[in-house]
Amino acid sequence: xxxxxxxxxxxxxxxxxxxxxxSQGRSLTAAAAxxxxxxxxxxxxxxxxxxxxxxxxxxxxLRVVHTSPNSPHVxx
Amino acid sequence: xxxxAGDHQVTITAVNDPKTVVFDAKVTFKGGSAVTVVAEGxxxxxxxxxxxxxxxxxxxxxxxxxxxxxxxxxxGNVDVVTADFKTVLVDNLPFGSSMTLDVPxxxxxxxxxxxxxxxxxxxxxxxxxxxxxxxxxxxxGKLTGKDAVKVKLLAYVTLPVPGFLPPPIAxxxxxxxxxxxxxxxxxxxxxxxx
Numbered sequence: 001x002x003x004x005x006x007x008x009x010x011x012x013x014x015x016x017x018x019x020x021x022x023s024q025g026r027s028l029t030a031a032a033a034x035x036x037x038x039x040x041x042x043x044x045x046x047x048x049x050x051x052x053x054x055x056x057x058x059x060x061x062l063r064v065v066h067t068s069p070n071s072p073h074v075x076x
Numbered sequence: 077x078x079x080x081a082g083d084h085q086v087t088i089t090a091v092n093d094p095k096t097v098v099f100d101a102k103v104t105f106k107g108g109s110a111v112t113v114v115a116e117g118x119x120x121x122x123x124x125x126x127x128x129x130x131x132x133x134x135x136x137x138x139x140x141x142x143x144x145x146x147x148x149x150x151x152g153n154v155d156v157v158t159a160d161f162k163t164v165l166v167d168n169l170p171f172g173s174s175m176t177l178d179v180p181x182x183x184x185x186x187x188x189x190x191x192x193x194x195x196x197x198x199x200x201x202x203x204x205x206x207x208x209x210x211x212x213x214x215x216x217g218k219l220t221g222k223d224a225v226k227v228k229l230l231a232y233v234t235l236p237v238p239g240f241l242p243p244p245i246a247x248x249x250x251x252x253x254x255x256x257x258x259x260x261x262x263x264x265x266x267x268x269x270x
Contacts, residue, residue: 042235044077044078044234045133045234045235045236045237046235047078048078048237048239048240049235049237049238049239051239053239056107056108056239056240057081057107057108058080058081058107059078059079059080059081059107059108060078060079060080060081060105060106060107060108060109060110060111061077061078061079061109061110061111061131061133061237061240062077062078062079062105062110062111062113063077063110063111063112063113063131063212063232064112064113064114064115065112065113065114065115065145065147065214065230065232066115067114067115067116067147067214067216067230068115068116068117068118068119068124
């Protein structure tokens with residue numbers, strides 16, 4: 001059973017595809033060992049920083065990373 | 077992305093093929109936490125696993141936080157050391173594990189090597205780590221076999237989120253794989269390059 005792309009489905013009708021999230025990962029090399037946060041992660045952190053304690057207690061920050069080799073194709 | 081804390085039935089399928097399920101399990105996401113779900117390994121050689129790391133996104137108090145995740149299934153344990161091999165920041169990290177360290181902001185000459193050796197796998201000389209940033213480094217790829225894939229180090233940069241609590245020290249990274257390894261979380265001392 002070999003798959004070329006995979007998606008993560010949560011029962012709360014939340015659908016996360018690996019492409020959308022893994023695109024934030026940038027290959028790090030010696031020449032570019034410094035990277036900056038993406039707009040998406042900055043936006044998420046800024047939004048999360050405004051949450052009150054009650055909201056934080058009910059919230060999980062989720063990141064999905066697809067590292068499975070030889071399964072390079074993903075859907076958004 | 078923020079999601080409601082609680083139990084979720086997580087199902088991973090081949091794209092456009094809901095019958096080809098590669099992962100299906102109930103996962104509990106704790107409130108006030110941040111997690112990284114890593115799909116790693118391959119189906120073909122039965123190393124595929126989904127591993128869940130609890131990230132420390134709590135306040136960094138002016139330091140830079142580095143989270144290292146080892147996701148190369150056929151690589152041995154690794155160290156993260158200074159390029160002069162005098163200071164070991166991450167020691168003997170096994171596949172499927174992560175380590176978190178807070179360091180002073182600055183420039184660092186770092187390399188990733190097999191545990192106890194000097195064969196550089198990743199050369200990170202001149203890495204600039206800014207204050208109050210969280211750098212998640214995920215080592216990926218496959219070293220051996222016909223399906224070997226060049227190893228890469230993926231970098232994700234996020235901001236700390238005050239109010240979200242750090243994970244407990246020495247938590248386990250839950251996974252459906254039989255090769256579950258400990259996740260080590262702690263704080264280590266390091267000095268930036270002058």
